[in-house]
Amino acid sequence: MTTTAPQARPPLLSFDEALERLLAQARPVDGTEEVPTLASLGRVLAEDVRSAINVPPMDNTQMDGYALRVADLGGSVGKALPISQRIPAGKVGEALQAGTVARIFTGAAIPPGADAVVMQESVRLEGDRAVIDHLPAPGEWIRRAGFDIAAEDVILRAGERITPQAAGLAASVGRATLPVHRRLRVACFFTGDELTMPGEPLRPGAIYNSNRYVLAGLLQAAGCEIRDLGIVPDDLESTREALREAATDTDLILTSGGVSVGEEDHVKPAVEAEGRLALWQIAMKPGKPFAFGEVRRRSGGSAWFLGLPGNPVASFVTFLMMVRPFLSRLEGLSAVMPRSIPMRADFDWPKPDRRREFLRASINPAGGLDLFPNQNSAVLTSTVRSDGLIDQPASQVIRRGDIVRFLPFSELIG
Numbered sequence: 001m002t003t004t005a006p007q008a009r010p011p012l013l014s015f016d017e018a019l020e021r022l023l024a025q026a027r028p029v030d031g032t033e034e035v036p037t038l039a040s041l042g043r044v045l046a047e048d049v050r051s052a053i054n055v056p057p058m059d060n061t062q063m064d065g066y067a068l069r070v071a072d073l074g075g076s077v078g079k080a081l082p083i084s085q086r087i088p089a090g091k092v093g094e095a096l097q098a099g100t101v102a103r104i105f106t107g108a109a110i111p112p113g114a115d116a117v118v119m120q121e122s123v124r125l126e127g128d129r130a131v132i133d134h135l136p137a138p139g140e141w142i143r144r145a146g147f148d149i150a151a152e153d154v155i156l157r158a159g160e161r162i163t164p165q166a167a168g169l170a171a172s173v174g175r176a177t178l179p180v181h182r183r184l185r186v187a188c189f190f191t192g193d194e195l196t197m198p199g200e201p202l203r204p205g206a207i208y209n210s211n212r213y214v215l216a217g218l219l220q221a222a223g224c225e226i227r228d229l230g231i232v233p234d235d236l237e238s239t240r241e242a243l244r245e246a247a248t249d250t251d252l253i254l255t256s257g258g259v260s261v262g263e264e265d266h267v268k269p270a271v272e273a274e275g276r277l278a279l280w281q282i283a284m285k286p287g288k289p290f291a292f293g294e295v296r297r298r299s300g301g302s303a304w305f306l307g308l309p310g311n312p313v314a315s316f317v318t319f320l321m322m323v324r325p326f327l328s329r330l331e332g333l334s335a336v337m338p339r340s341i342p343m344r345a346d347f348d349w350p351k352p353d354r355r356r357e358f359l360r361a362s363i364n365p366a367g368g369l370d371l372f373p374n375q376n377s378a379v380l381t382s383t384v385r386s387d388g389l390i391d392q393p394a395s396q397v398i399r400r401g402d403i404v405r406f407l408p409f410s411e412l413i414g
Contacts, residue, residue: 012281012282012283012288012355013280013281013282013283014282014283014356015282015283015284015321015356018280018282018284018290018322019321019322019325021292022292022322022325022326023325023326023329023336025292025304026326026329026330027329027330028181028329028330028331028332029181029182029184029251029330029331029332031181031182032046032047032179032180032181032182033179033180033182034177034178034179034180035177035178035180036176036177037167037170037171037175037176037177037178038167040162040167040170040178040180041162041163041164041167042161042162042223042414043161043162043178043180043181043183043223044159044160044161044162044180044181044331044332044333045156045157045158045159045160045161045162045178045179045180045181045332046158046179046180046181046332047158047179048154048156048157048158049154049155049156049170049173049175049178049179050152050153050154050155051149051150051151051152051153051155051173052151052152052173052174053149053151053173053174054145054146054149054150054151055146055147055148055149055172055173056143056145056146056147056148057145058109058110058145059109059110059142059143059144059145060107060108060109060110060142060143061104061105061106061107061108061110061117061141061142061143062106062117062141062142062143063106063117063119063120063141064104064105064106064119064120065104065117065118065119065120065122065123065141066083066101066102066103066104066117066118066120066123066130066132067087067093067096067101067102067104067110067111067114067116067117068081068096068100068101068102068114068115068116068117068118068132068136069096069098069113069114069115069116070115070116070135070136070137070138072098072099072100073132073135075135076135077132077133077134077135078131078132078133079131079132080126080129080130080131080132081099081100081101081129081130081132082099082100082101082128082129082130083100083101083102083103083128083129083130084096084097084100084101084102085102085103085111086102086103086104087102087103087104087105087108087109087111088105088108089105089106089107089108090107090108091108091109092109093108093109093111094111095111095112095113096111096112096113096114097113098113101118101130101132102114103130104117110142115138115139115142116136116137116138116139116140116141116142117136117140117141117142118132118134118136118140118141119134119141122134148172149172149173155169155170155173156169156170157334158332158334159332159333159334159335160333160334161333162178162180181331181332183223183224183225183331184222184223184224184225184251184252184327184330184331185224185225185227185249185250185251185252186219186224186225186226186227186250186251186252186253186254186327187226187227187228187229187245187246187247187250187252187253187254187303188212188215188216188219188226188227188228188229188246188253188254188255189228189229189230189231189232189242189246189253189255190209190211190212190230190231190232190255190256190257191231191232191234191239191255191256191257191266191267192209192231192234192257192310193233193234194206194207195207195208195209195231196208196209197209197212197230197231209231210312210380211256211257211310211312211315212228212230212231214312214315214316214319214380214383215254215256215308215315215319216228218316218319218320218323218324218413219254221413221414222324222327222328222414223331224327227246227250229242229245229246234266235266236266236269236270238266239266239267239270240270240273240274242270243270243271243274243275243295243305244274244295244298246295246303247274247295247296247297247298247302247303248297248298248299249297249299250303251303251304251330252303252304252305252306252327252330253295253303253304253305253306254306254307254308254323255267255305255306255307255308256307256308256309256310256315257308257309257310267291267307268291268307271291271293271295271305271307272293274295274296275293275294275295275296275302275305276293276294277291277292277293277305278291278292278293279291280292282322283354283355283356283394284317284318284321284355284356284357284358285353285355285356285357285358285377286309286311286313286314286317286318286358286377287309287314287317287318287321287322287358288309288314288355289307289309290306290307290308290309290318290322291305291306291307291308292304292305292306292307293305304326304330306322306323306326308323309377311377311378312377312378312380312383313360313376313377313378313379313380313382313383314377316380316383317358317389320338320389320407320412320413321358321389321412324338324412325337338407338411338412339411340391340405340406340407340411341405341406341407341408342403342404342405342406343363343367343368343369343403343404343406344367344368344369344401344402344403344404345368345369345371345390345398345399345400345401345402345403345404346364346366346368346369346370346400346401347369347370347371347398347400348397348398348399348400349371349392349397349398350397351397352392352394352395352396352397352398353394353395354394354395355394356391356392356393356394357390357392357394358389358390358391358392358407359371359372359375359389359390359392360372360375360382360383360385360386360388360389360390361386361387361388361389361390361406362385362386362387363387369390369404369406371390372385372386386409387408387409388406388407388408388409388410388411388412389406389407389409389412390404390405390406390407391404391405391406391407392404392405
């Protein structure tokens with residue numbers, strides 16, 4: 001009688017290697033559109049944006065005050081000069097008469113001939129004359145044309161995400177519309193006969209489907225167009241049909257659960273039947289099982305496939321650290337990795353894991369980090385009561401007072 005030795009499991013991929021492999025596959029999707037600048041928030045620019053004008057377009061005053069020729073003061077203070085005109089913002093004054101001043105208001109164009117502005121607090125009025133109690137330097141309180149932006153400057157780069165301030169910058173040069181990459185189209189579904197939707201009775205052995213809400217919300221925050229196919233029965237044919245439906249006119253399919261190798265884990269064989277699949281075991285905690293591949297479309301081509309673990313925190317963290325950068329690369333973003341902040345740990349972590357850990361933590365009033373007390377991958381409460389993740393190298397202890405890499409949720413979501 002002969003026996004067959006069990007097949008050795010492949011070694012775990014490091015987190016960095018897995019992410020590098022994933023991003024190496026991603027290319028920005030085809031398709032751009034011109035959108036109103038007011039509706040561009042969160043979109044990714046498809047082209048550089050240049051200014052057609054100087055900003056400001058003319059020399060203007062930074063202060064309410066009086067525009068004058070410095071030479072007319074004769075190098076001394078206390079001189080009274082007649083007020084020859086009044087220039088509010090939005091109006092263009094006349095050339096300044098020699099030996100006079102112009103009453104001027106913040107943002108108004110400097111009249112020809114004037115070379116400085118004296119703020120109103122340094123001026124006394126005597127009838128229709130202004131007594132100047134401050135000797136200005138030439139150019140004082142004047143913003144020159146092009147002080148902020150010169151005509152033909154690139155003000156926003158292709159591959160940048162449009163923030164409120166970026167939209168304002170585009171508006172400041174008169175851009176009513178902006179060229180952006182189209183939104184990503186993502187289909188998602190969730191496997192598991194134990195899953196029940198909120199609002200339905202919770203039968204014995206069942207759990208409510210929290211992952212649907214978390215992942216759909218994360219996709220929405222990422223600006224994706226979502227096709228939510230709901231819960232798919234735990235059988236091979238239903239899973240294959242869901243994949244075929246999900247691949248129709250989408251860029252990516254996202255699932256949670258069913259990517260292990262158990263008898264009831266049907267996602268792996270279904271994706272292999274409908275396309276190709278690489279099942280990775282990643283040295284990250286929480287996380288580890290991660291599926292990456294493609295599903296053929298009936299019309300030709302294929303949609304990317306990403307399969308996340310079923311545990312809610314593992315699914316959440318894997319999305320933030322793996323899926324979100326992949327989505328960012330697909331939508332044309334140049335910088336896809338979140339920025340970390342060095343912060344002080346106000347706790348001890350004496351028993352580190354052999355895998356790279358992403359620990360849930362919150363910022364305390366002293367400016368340090370407190371660790372959420374239960375780091376189990378099923379404790380979804382930890383994602384709500386924490387402010388972000390500590391990116392902790394494998395097998396490395398944390399001692400109170402150590403500086404760690406902190407990833408705020410504000411950097412990871414949206």
